[in-house]
Amino acid sequence: MSLPPPSPRGTALITGASSGIGAAMARALASRGYGTTLVARDVNRLRRLADELRTYGARVEIVEADLTSRTDRAELQACVKRTGLAVDILVNGAGAATRGSIAECDLDVELRHMELNMISVVDLCRTFVDGMIARNSGAILNIASTAAFKPMDRQGTYAASKAFVLSFTRTLRHELQDTPVTVTALCPGPVATDFDRRAGFAAEEIAAIPSVMWKSADDVAAVAVDALERGAELCIPGRANVADATMSLLKTKQLASQAVSR
Numbered sequence: 001m002s003l004p005p006p007s008p009r010g011t012a013l014i015t016g017a018s019s020g021i022g023a024a025m026a027r028a029l030a031s032r033g034y035g036t037t038l039v040a041r042d043v044n045r046l047r048r049l050a051d052e053l054r055t056y057g058a059r060v061e062i063v064e065a066d067l068t069s070r071t072d073r074a075e076l077q078a079c080v081k082r083t084g085l086a087v088d089i090l091v092n093g094a095g096a097a098t099r100g101s102i103a104e105c106d107l108d109v110e111l112r113h114m115e116l117n118m119i120s121v122v123d124l125c126r127t128f129v130d131g132m133i134a135r136n137s138g139a140i141l142n143i144a145s146t147a148a149f150k151p152m153d154r155q156g157t158y159a160a161s162k163a164f165v166l167s168f169t170r171t172l173r174h175e176l177q178d179t180p181v182t183v184t185a186l187c188p189g190p191v192a193t194d195f196d197r198r199a200g201f202a203a204e205e206i207a208a209i210p211s212v213m214w215k216s217a218d219d220v221a222a223v224a225v226d227a228l229e230r231g232a233e234l235c236i237p238g239r240a241n242v243a244d245a246t247m248s249l250l251k252t253k254q255l256a257s258q259a260v261s262r
């Protein structure tokens with residue numbers, strides 16, 4: 001069993017909890033008795049979710065934070081410290097993407113998303129892992145994507161940022177192998193959330209994705225909690241998405257085998 005048991009002074013800190021997979025992770029963990037600390041910018045959505053989770057009898061705090069801001073990330077750490085709670089489970093779920101070519105993108109937006117998708121993940125892992133090591137207990141779930149396995153036209157920085165999350169997560173896991181702290185990368189394929197609309201996908205693009213690849217946020221959260229319980233290194237929800245990731249890896253292998261140098 002790799003998921004620390006629920007405890008009155010422990011919390012599961014979940015970023016991106018106002019929506020989609022993050023909110024589903026909060027429901028899944030709260031329904032198992034975990035106190036949760038919900039983090040996002042939309043405080044009204046966080047309040048509504050907190051009210052719902054309290055009906056399960058769970059302890060909940062909310063923290064409004066723009067995770068692209070280093071100041072907000074430091075304030076999040078200070079806020080957790082003030083509560084006296086220990087972050088036993090960290091779910092880095094906040095993420096965002098745009099749709100468009102690298103040559104035509106709005107650089108400021110891309111750089112903000114890169115700060116959110118990569119830098120905030122490194123920052124929060126670094127911030128909370130020390131306590132987990134000291135307590136000999138902890139679990140980290142970083143949400144990457146099947147986009148981590150391949151370059152993606154018109155989603156160049158997003159796919160690269162998820163490749164970063166996957167690589168970083170596997171390294172952190174390896175570095176912690178002699179501790180009881182587990183680190184898991186969740187790589188979903190398409191999930192029915194607000195994500196695509198926010199990223200600016202056209203309805204036709206969404207409709208073109210084969211139905212077999214789609215998962216609900218609740219299904220993804222259930223598979224992710226199971227992976228956390230097993231202390232798994234990698235979790236890809238759905239056979240079609242496992243096949244997609246495998247194909248991407250085979251293409252990379254083929255590329256490497258052709259890149260023979262003298």
Ligand SMILES: NC(=O)c1ccc[n+]([C@@H]2O[C@H](COP(=O)([O-])OP(=O)(O)OC[C@H]3O[C@@H](n4cnc5c(N)ncnc54)[C@H](OP(=O)(O)O)[C@@H]3O)[C@@H](O)[C@H]2O)c1
Pocket residue numbers: 015016017018019020021022039040041042043045065066067068092093094095096116143144145146187188189190191192193194195196198
């Ligand atoms: N949906 C998919 O198809 C899919 C597939 C693979 C991987 N993923 C990954 O799964 C994760 C969750 O995505 P989702 O599908 O649940 O999307 P979503 O419904 O759009 O949720 C994204 C979450 O990130 C938060 N967020 C965005 N910008 C933020 C910021 N600057 N500071 C703090 N929080 C911020 C949002 O909250 P606020 O707006 O309230 O701040 C929201 O809670 C992301 O990392 C995404 O890359 C999604």
